[in-house]
Amino acid sequence: MRDFAAELENRKQAGLYRTRRLISGPQQPELVSDGVPLLSFCSNDYLGLASHPDIIRAATDAMPGTGLGGASSHLICGHHDAHHQLEARLAAFTGRSSALFFSTGYMANMGVISALAGRGDTIFSDRLNHASIIDGCILSRATVRRYPHADMSALAGMLASTGGHKLVVTDGVFSMDGDIAPLKELAVLCREHDALLVVDDAHGVGVVGPHGRGSVAELGLSEEDVPVLIGTLGKAIGTSGAFVAGPKLLTDYLVQKARTYIYTTAMPPAIALATCASLDLIEREDSRRSHLQSLVRDFRRGASALGYELMPSRTPIQPIMVGDNWSALALSQALEQQGLLVTAIRPPSVPDGEARLRVTFSAGHSTADLEKLLAALAECRTLVAGPDTEAV
Numbered sequence: 001m002r003d004f005a006a007e008l009e010n011r012k013q014a015g016l017y018r019t020r021r022l023i024s025g026p027q028q029p030e031l032v033s034d035g036v037p038l039l040s041f042c043s044n045d046y047l048g049l050a051s052h053p054d055i056i057r058a059a060t061d062a063m064p065g066t067g068l069g070g071a072s073s074h075l076i077c078g079h080h081d082a083h084h085q086l087e088a089r090l091a092a093f094t095g096r097s098s099a100l101f102f103s104t105g106y107m108a109n110m111g112v113i114s115a116l117a118g119r120g121d122t123i124f125s126d127r128l129n130h131a132s133i134i135d136g137c138i139l140s141r142a143t144v145r146r147y148p149h150a151d152m153s154a155l156a157g158m159l160a161s162t163g164g165h166k167l168v169v170t171d172g173v174f175s176m177d178g179d180i181a182p183l184k185e186l187a188v189l190c191r192e193h194d195a196l197l198v199v200d201d202a203h204g205v206g207v208v209g210p211h212g213r214g215s216v217a218e219l220g221l222s223e224e225d226v227p228v229l230i231g232t233l234g235k236a237i238g239t240s241g242a243f244v245a246g247p248k249l250l251t252d253y254l255v256q257k258a259r260t261y262i263y264t265t266a267m268p269p270a271i272a273l274a275t276c277a278s279l280d281l282i283e284r285e286d287s288r289r290s291h292l293q294s295l296v297r298d299f300r301r302g303a304s305a306l307g308y309e310l311m312p313s314r315t316p317i318q319p320i321m322v323g324d325n326w327s328a329l330a331l332s333q334a335l336e337q338q339g340l341l342v343t344a345i346r347p348p349s350v351p352d353g354e355a356r357l358r359v360t361f362s363a364g365h366s367t368a369d370l371e372k373l374l375a376a377l378a379e380c381r382t383l384v385a386g387p388d389t390e391a392v
Helices: 004-013 053-066 072-077 082-094 105-116 131-138 152-160 183-192 249-257 267-286 284-304 325-337 367-379
Strands: 030-033 036-040 100-104 122-126 143-147 168-171 193-198 228-232 242-245 317-323 356-362
Touching: 004 152, 036 367, 053 267, 072 100, 082 228, 082 242, 082 267, 100 105, 100 249, 105 131, 105 168, 105 193, 105 228, 105 249, 105 267, 122 193, 131 168, 131 242, 143 152, 168 183, 183 193, 183 242, 193 267, 284 317, 284 367, 317 325, 325 356, 325 367
Parallel strands: 122 143, 122 168, 168 193, 193 228
Antiparallel strands: 030 036, 100 242, 228 242, 317 356
16 A cells, blocks of 8 residues: 555655645635734735625625525536626626636636547647646646747747647746746747647736736737637636636537536536626726736835845736745745745745745735735845845
C-alpha cells in the first residue's frame, strides 16, 4: 500500500503542507479567521460584491418562488426559468450569441475542453494555465502540447507543424501572475492555422474591459475572434457558478457532450437570479473598477519603493515574488501577526523556486487598508532577500 503518511511528512518538510482556515461571517476584507479578526488581501472577490446587500436581497427574494436546491440535472428537470434568464443575460453581457451555465469554473473548463477535443486531436495549452485547464486537457485524451508562457513565436511553430483538429486554450488573466494573455495575437494565429481558440477569463470578467466585460472585450475581440469564452461567477461577480459563451451551435453541442454539464445537479435557481442582479450592478457602477485600479497603482508604487519584486500586472492580482517556500511562509506569517491575511502561494500552484505572496485587491478595500498593508510590508522587509537584506 502507498505510504500516505510519508508523503504528507515529505510535504511538511518541503514547506508545501496546506491547512484550511475556518472563516466566520461573510466574505469581505475584514473577516474572522480561526476566531481572529484579520484584514484580508487574498480573496478573489475583486469588486467586493460577495456580501453586497442588493445581491443578497435578490437571492432571498427569489427563494420563495424558486425553492433552494436545483434538485436535478439540467437535462432531467433541473433547468429552471432562472437559469435560462441568466444564460440570456450572460450572452448579452459578453456580446455572444448564447451562453451555458455551469456549476463551477473547474467543471466548465473540464467539460468544455474534453468535449471539444478528443483522441487524434491536438490541444495547445499555455504553460501557466490553471489546473482546471490542465485537467480538462488530460481528460480529453487529445495530444497536449504546452507552449512557453505567452510565447507566440513558439506557438506559431507548433501550430504550423501540426495537422488535424487543433484547439488553443489560455487563461485571459493568469491567476498566479496577474498578467493578461496576448489575445489579439492568439486570435490571429488561430485564424491562420485553423485552430479553435478557448479563453478562460475567470479573473478578467467583471474587472477589466468596458463595464467589466473582461479581457476579451477590452481588446474588442468578437465571437469570430474568440469562439469559446469561459468565465466564472464566484470571483468578481460575487456569486457562484460559471459559464461558457459563444455561437449557438457551440452551446447546443456542449449540452450534448459536456459531461460536467450533463451529469451534475443544476445550481440553485436563486443563485442564477442573484447573478443577474450582480451583472446589472457591475454594468452601472464603473466607480468600483476605478477605485480598484487606483488601489493597484498605489500599491505597486509603494511596494516597489520598499524594494519588493513585483510582477508585470495591472490587474487586482499583485504577486510579491519571494522564491523559496519557507521565506514565503515566513513573510505571510509575519504579516498575519500584524493583522493581515496574505497567503503564501507555493508549488504546484506556481513553478518550483517561484513561491510568492499573492496579494489581491477588492473594491471593498479602503485607502486606509492599503496604507496598513504597505506599513506592514515595510516592517517585514528583512524577510525577503534583496540588495541590502538577507532572507531569514
